[in-house]
Amino acid sequence: MFKKVLIANRGEIACRVIKACQEMGIKTVAVYSDVDAKAPHVQLADEAHPLGDPTPKNSYLNIEKIMQVAIETGAEAIHPGYGFLSENPNFAAECEKNKIKFIGPRSEVIKKMGSKIESKIMMEAAGVPVIPGFFSNKPATLDQLLGKGIRIGFPLMVKASCGGGGKGMRVVRKKAELRDALEGAQRESLSAFGDGTLLLEKYLDAPRHIEIQILADEHDHVIHLCERECSIQRRHQKVIEETPSTALTPELRKRMGEAAVAAAKAAGYTNAGTVEFMFSNGQFFFLEMNTRLQVEHPITELTTGIDIVKWQLRIAAGELLTIQQQDVFQRGHALECRIYAEDPERNFLPCTGTLTEFTPPHGVNVRHDVGVCTGYQITHYYDPMLGKLIVHAETRNDAIQKMLWALSNYVTMGVTTNIDFLKKVLEHEAFKRGDITTHFIEEHLKEYAPSKDRPPLEVLVAAGIFDELMARAATTGLKTVTIAADQNSPWVQGGKWRIGT
Amino acid sequence: MDFDYEYGGKVYHITVKEDKNIFKVEIDGEEIPTEVLVFNAGFLKFSIGNRVHKSVVSKDKEVVNVFMDGMVYRLIEHKAGAPQPASKDEAEGTLNSPISGKVVKILVKNGDVITKGQELLIIEAMKMEHKVKAPYAGKIKAVNFKVDDKVDIGQLLVDVERAEEKPEVKPAAKETKK
Numbered sequence: 001m002f003k004k005v006l007i008a009n010r011g012e013i014a015c016r017v018i019k020a021c022q023e024m025g026i027k028t029v030a031v032y033s034d035v036d037a038k039a040p041h042v043q044l045a046d047e048a049h050p051l052g053d054p055t056p057k058n059s060y061l062n063i064e065k066i067m068q069v070a071i072e073t074g075a076e077a078i079h080p081g082y083g084f085l086s087e088n089p090n091f092a093a094e095c096e097k098n099k100i101k102f103i104g105p106r107s108e109v110i111k112k113m114g115s116k117i118e119s120k121i122m123m124e125a126a127g128v129p130v131i132p133g134f135f136s137n138k139p140a141t142l143d144q145l146l147g148k149g150i151r152i153g154f155p156l157m158v159k160a161s162c163g164g165g166g167k168g169m170r171v172v173r174k175k176a177e178l179r180d181a182l183e184g185a186q187r188e189s190l191s192a193f194g195d196g197t198l199l200l201e202k203y204l205d206a207p208r209h210i211e212i213q214i215l216a217d218e219h220d221h222v223i224h225l226c227e228r229e230c231s232i233q234r235r236h237q238k239v240i241e242e243t244p245s246t247a248l249t250p251e252l253r254k255r256m257g258e259a260a261v262a263a264a265k266a267a268g269y270t271n272a273g274t275v276e277f278m279f280s281n282g283q284f285f286f287l288e289m290n291t292r293l294q295v296e297h298p299i300t301e302l303t304t305g306i307d308i309v310k311w312q313l314r315i316a317a318g319e320l321l322t323i324q325q326q327d328v329f330q331r332g333h334a335l336e337c338r339i340y341a342e343d344p345e346r347n348f349l350p351c352t353g354t355l356t357e358f359t360p361p362h363g364v365n366v367r368h369d370v371g372v373c374t375g376y377q378i379t380h381y382y383d384p385m386l387g388k389l390i391v392h393a394e395t396r397n398d399a400i401q402k403m404l405w406a407l408s409n410y411v412t413m414g415v416t417t418n419i420d421f422l423k424k425v426l427e428h429e430a431f432k433r434g435d436i437t438t439h440f441i442e443e444h445l446k447e448y449a450p451s452k453d454r455p456p457l458e459v460l461v462a463a464g465i466f467d468e469l470m471a472r473a474a475t476t477g478l479k480t481v482t483i484a485a486d487q488n489s490p491w492v493q494g495g496k497w498r499i500g501t
Numbered sequence: 502m503d504f505d506y507e508y509g510g511k512v513y514h515i516t517v518k519e520d521k522n523i524f525k526v527e528i529d530g531e532e533i534p535t536e537v538l539v540f541n542a543g544f545l546k547f548s549i550g551n552r553v554h555k556s557v558v559s560k561d562k563e564v565v566n567v568f569m570d571g572m573v574y575r576l577i578e579h580k581a582g583a584p585q586p587a588s589k590d591e592a593e594g595t596l597n598s599p600i601s602g603k604v605v606k607i608l609v610k611n612g613d614v615i616t617k618g619q620e621l622l623i624i625e626a627m628k629m630e631h632k633v634k635a636p637y638a639g640k641i642k643a644v645n646f647k648v649d650d651k652v653d654i655g656q657l658l659v660d661v662e663r664a665e666e667k668p669e670v671k672p673a674a675k676e677t678k679k
Binding site: 346356411417452454465 | 502506508509510513515516517519524526528531533535537540543547549554556557558559560561565566567568569570571572573574575576578599600601630631632654
């Protein structure tokens with residue numbers, strides 16, 4: 001096993017990886033940008049090294065700086081987390097060149113799976129179902145694409161091979177719109193990615209996004225850890241994930257799992273990875289492979305009891321994956337909510353500011369993967385996710401109830417969050433029925449806006465009494481005020497309170 | 502003491518008096534006798550009649566955050582007797598870039614008359630597109646960026662000559678007790 005690992009990330013995922021290393025007796029090296037000097041991941045690690053300028057490209061995306069820290073500190077391996085450099089084949093290659101183990105697949109595998117067309121060709125050859133359509137690594141003319149499109153039928157999707165985040169993507173509903181859509185997508189893709197290669201896909205009606213977690217060691221042993229349902233998305237960003245999916249039968253789960261294992265084997269995949277599928281009308285189709293640890297990995301950990309991050313470390317160290325497929329079971333139901341600092345009133349724009357209070361609730365089978373704390377400054381530089389709230393219960397209904405309880409007791413102040421919005425999703429009848437697609441939020445919660453009505457009287461009472469007591473303390477100069485207190489309350493601490501604590 | 506709190510564009514007037522540990526809180530003419538049970542490090546527990554309420558309160562300058570029953574209420578304290586609009590940045594949004602990124606689309610040009618909430622431009626950052634909307638009505642004096650330009654957080658995106666308008670804050674209408 002490694003003696004020292006560098007974590008090339010920040011926030012909750014850096015904390016998650018550092019804790020796994022510590023449990024295994026591995027020393028950890030954190031890196032941080034100027035604004036993260038006091039961040040929890042820096043406090044937690046055995047040593048921490050500055051990257052300077054907080055702009056991502058000069059800090060957590062800066063291969064040169066990170067490699068230098070790794071070499072100077074003698075780290076034997078680098079865990080990239082998710083986002084930032086985790087799916088950058090050049091970073092993995094740079095690690096390989098410097099004889100530092102990249103905790104993930106080999107650089108050429110990352111590269112192959114990063115291309116929409118190449119990965120689809122590879123998956124089709126391996127017998128994994130792909131969305132019917134047209135994809136070729138030879139350039140096609142506009143007229144050829146037009147002909148292929150008409151043969152696929154409508155509605156269909158035009159996608160840029162290098163695209164992402166909705167760029168170069170068009171839904172075409174009828175033949176007359178196809179030429180315009182092709183030209184537009186090509187233009188967009190050329191200007192954004194310097195590559196105008198397009199592919200065509202049949203448009204799937206009411207699709208779900210279901211993915212399969214896989215683990216593959218470096219000795220040709222590959223298993224899957226069942227599915228995660230990630231259909232609840234806003235602007236292509238996952239918001240709530242759960243497992244098991246209400247859409248899968250044991251038979252479908254088995255087939256999808258086998259397809260994911262076949263996909264990983266075809267790609268020569270090693271370490272933890274996720275095969276994403278689109279699911280529609282009982283059929284599933286390969287979408288893409290995420291060659292890294294996923295944000296939502298905890299729900300799989302809770303239902304299978306397998307620590308994915310620890311296995312990433314063991315696999316990277318060359319150990320055998322000792323779990324056999326028949327030993328993998330799902331137990332109960334797990335849900336994850338991503339808590340974002342964002343303002344529903346301002347089109348869910350990220351919010352910045354100081355977290356004046358941050359106290360997530362404790363409870364049975366409630367897990368918090370967080371990278372912030374009270375007093376923490378949220379800046380505009382990075383993803384606005386404060387943390388992940390994960391619950392595990394015996395049934396889906398119990399899990400929803402537990403999640404609603406946890407969200408209702410999740411105290412975050414100073415920065416607006418999406419907590420109220422998450423509750424609205426979970427309370428929705430269609431969600432409770434498990435009747436969800438990737439269009440769920442658009443269909444059911446498009447009009448969502450936080451209430452502007454008069455707040456409950458008790459809220460105004462609380463504010464008034466708070467200010468009254470504070471003002472009184474300020475004028476009398478007293479630092480403590482005695483008030484009569486409920487003697488049966490566990491909160492009583494001598495019946496006195498202190499200003500400014 | 503008297504306090505004015507703004508919430509959802511309305512101002513609520515509150516008077517707090519104390520009589521032997523019983524606080525009399527008057528809200529818009531309605532008197533609510535309240536007994537404070539615990540006040541400790543922002544945790545405030547009190548009873549009204551025989552109902553107990555728990556809250557966490559924190560204050561940052563004029564902003565009073567009250568957490569109760571799973572909701573965070575962000576109240577803005579106005580100095581009693583002198584209602585004033587909330588700080589513009591907080592309540593209305595600004596014309597400064599909310600995020601570092603790249604301008605991908607500009608939807609207005611010099612001289613355009615814009616309405617509050619109108620989309621002005623789109624900035625892309627970390628795979629996400631952010632629409633910048635007009636925080637108030639006015640006329641565009643200058644657009645400071647063009648498509649594909651990089652912007653940093655806080656940079657002024659457009660200059661807008663603000664149209665005359667009455668302050669939005671109105672005293673709350675009296676509500677009758679349910």
